[in-house]
Amino acid sequence: MKLRHVAVAFALSAFLISGTAWAQSDCKTLVQASPFGPDDEVGATNRITPAVTKAAAAEIQTGVSIPLAYNLVDGVPLFGTRFTKTMLTTASLVPGAEYGKNKLTYMEDTYLSQSHVGTHIDGMGHIGIKDCYYNQTPMGKYVTQNYLKKLGIENMKSFATRGVIIDAVQVFKDAGKLKKNAACKGDCIDGGTVITEDDLQAGLKMYNVTLREGDAVFIHTGWGDLFRQFPAQNAVYNGSEPGLSKSAGAWLAAQKVVLVAVDNFAVEVIPSEDKDEAFPVHVILLPNNGIHIIENARTDLIAAEAASSKRATFFLSMTVPKAVGLTGTFVNLEAIR
Amino acid sequence: MLLGATMATLAIPRSRAASSRPFRIAFANADETPGVHLEGLGFTGYDVRRGFELAARTLPVEMIYLDNGGDADRAMANAEEAVRQKTDLLIEFNPETRVNPEIARTLKGAGIPVIAIGYKVGDAPVYAADNQEAGAIAGEALGDFARQAWPDQAVIAAIVGDTGDPGDAVAARLQGIVQGLHRSHPDLIPAMLDTGGQPSRAEALVSRLLTAQPGRKLLIAALEDPTALAAKIGVELTRRLNDAAIVSQGLDRSVHGGASERKEIDPTNRGSLLLGSVAYFMDRYGYDVLPIALRMLQGLTVPARTVTSHILVSARNVFMEYPPYDMN
Structure with missing residues (x-):
């Protein structure tokens, strides 16, 4: 048998095996059931009720908006072969190509981009265990070449809720355990550093805040300092990161928050606490608890604002495009004070 | 652990x-x-x-x-x-x-x-590290592959790398590779292709050997991963992709990457003639x-000698052993 034939046979058998595995996974043993019912595709934004939004509106005291996202532009840190490009259509600017007596011209863009780039949100279709995703959904049945037939981001509800910033950098400084990365221009927690639930609670206590159901939690690690230096420190930024421990992720889930946003690329500590696990905090938050993740969030400005005003809460402004069947998308979000 | x-x-x-x-x-x-x-x-x-x-x-x-x-x-x-x-x-x-x-x-x-x-x-x-055991894993994997893919064909073998390294580790690795090969091919005596510690030399050494051995299948045990990659180029240059298989030692970052940062040992590259690399961790x-x-x-007793648990890592299990962290 020729090697190529053996290779094809291996690949084919692997395909068949994985196909069988999809059909056979018992998602009830691999992923937790949703608290929002067996048919739910929404996830934690179910918690943002009119009452939650109304209560959050009380956070708007000055009306000042503070950016929580970065510009999506060539050169920002992207992993491996990920890419984001736009192409500008300018055809009507050519003399003689204008429209009508009033010489109207137009321009528009084509996005040629992956969705998980820049400041972006992870949807329920992003992470699973085997083929089991949020709400014990056997996703093998619901994937097509182009999009998801379940758990797409179009299912998300409103994010009009209270945001809370936790300044982990200040927590680490106060505890005398801040170990900086030399590439950071300002204060940052070094890559690989574990942020625990004790650290999160210390950060909340710093501003006398208690998390409540439906909150959106933002965590400032300082790692975004490297993002802002793009492209100079992209390799350092992507090489590791400070982030949540598994137990911290579980603690946040227990607080029934709706999203966790961090100024790093994966929210959780990288490399993981257990070298044999892949993104365990992602698993806790997304498939097991329906809690969204925002990566590459900009947290330095709101952390500074909280420090100066001694107030860590704000009204979160973010909407997500109703693009059907996506696993995530780049977003813009703001803290309204 | x-x-x-x-x-x-x-x-x-x-x-x-x-x-x-x-x-x-x-x-x-x-x-x-x-x-x-x-x-x-x-x-x-x-x-x-x-x-x-x-x-x-x-x-x-x-x-x-x-x-x-x-x-x-x-x-x-x-x-x-x-x-x-x-x-x-x-x-x-x-x-x-x-x-x-x-x-x-x-x-x-x-x-x-x-x-x-x-x-x-x-x-x-x-x-x-248990160099002899690691070598044996590689040798056995090559032998098993040959038995399955080329059951009735003439097979030769080569060990490529810094075979002249005087260290005990390399000597034990060489011994292990031969032992592993002999489990399925007891008469096979591998040729030693000495790169002198320069992995890129493996390309020419393998090319030369293949050219001199038309019509034979070649099992290549590489002593480390950069050498394995160079040996693979040697096979490709002689257009003998169907006539060679490689197993390497080490599993360093030159052969495995992540979800986006794809390297030779990758779940989407199951047809590679680099069958795998023995992990030294x-x-x-x-x-x-x-x-x-x-x-x-704590005053507890520990063994006098503890060795690394070596395994063969291939496209099938690479992400289990090294979960990719670039797929967030």
Whole structure:
């Protein structure tokens, strides 16, 4: 048998095996059931009720908006072969190509981009265990070449809720355990550093805040300092990161928050606490608890604002495009004070 | 391993826990000079040190990192530094073995226990790669492949790499490869293709061998991953893709990557003639060695010799062993 034939046979058998595995996974043993019912595709934004939004509106005291996202532009840190490009259509600017007596011209863009780039949100279709995703959904049945037939981001509800910033950098400084990365221009927690639930609670206590159901939690690690230096420190930024421990992720889930946003690329500590696990905090938050993740969030400005005003809460402004069947998308979000 | 670490943490004597002082452990690394590879593999001193840094994160230890720089005198000075800093334990990784007896005496005199990595330091417990077993895994994998893919065809074999390396590690690896091959092909005597430590030379050596052996199938055991990649190019240049298979040693970052950063050993590249690489996990030594250190510091018995659990990593299991962290 020729090697190529053996290779094809291996690949084919692997395909068949994985196909069988999809059909056979018992998602009830691999992923937790949703608290929002067996048919739910929404996830934690179910918690943002009119009452939650109304209560959050009380956070708007000055009306000042503070950016929580970065510009999506060539050169920002992207992993491996990920890419984001736009192409500008300018055809009507050519003399003689204008429209009508009033010489109207137009321009528009084509996005040629992956969705998980820049400041972006992870949807329920992003992470699973085997083929089991949020709400014990056997996703093998619901994937097509182009999009998801379940758990797409179009299912998300409103994010009009209270945001809370936790300044982990200040927590680490106060505890005398801040170990900086030399590439950071300002204060940052070094890559690989574990942020625990004790650290999160210390950060909340710093501003006398208690998390409540439906909150959106933002965590400032300082790692975004490297993002802002793009492209100079992209390799350092992507090489590791400070982030949540598994137990911290579980603690946040227990607080029934709706999203966790961090100024790093994966929210959780990288490399993981257990070298044999892949993104365990992602698993806790997304498939097991329906809690969204925002990566590459900009947290330095709101952390500074909280420090100066001694107030860590704000009204979160973010909407997500109703693009059907996506696993995530780049977003813009703001803290309204 | 994590369970072991947790148990060690829980079992800390009450007096130590009450003082809440972490154990001070010094790690004297073999050589952290950039570009210098260790143990005839593709790993650097930085890889080994980083493994200790990561493993130490959740353990009650305060690490002191020292670099022997591949120099015996510096290793001796580092051992004295470990004594001066009143460390609780020294982890010594020193291939410059002539000073290891003196290091053992110095540490014993100071009452500081030692764990040796790879090379004996007095009677200290040793943690080491099992080079012979790793070699045997590669040899056996090649033999099994040949039996399945080329059951009725003439097969030859070659070991390519720094085969003239006088170190015990490479010698044991060579012996293991031959043993592994003989499990399915008892009469096969592999040719030695000596790169002299320059992986790129494997390309020409393999090309030449294949050209001289038309109509035969070639099993290639590479002594480390960069050599395996060069050997693969040699096969490609002679257009003999159907006539060769390679298994490598090490599983360093040159052959495996992530979800986006694709390398030769990748779940989407199952047809590669580089069938796999035997993992040495040098970037994870810390996860094995620090739990041993904690057991020693608690007065528990540890084995005189602990070896790495080597496995063959291929496209089928690479992400299980090294979960990609670039797919967030």
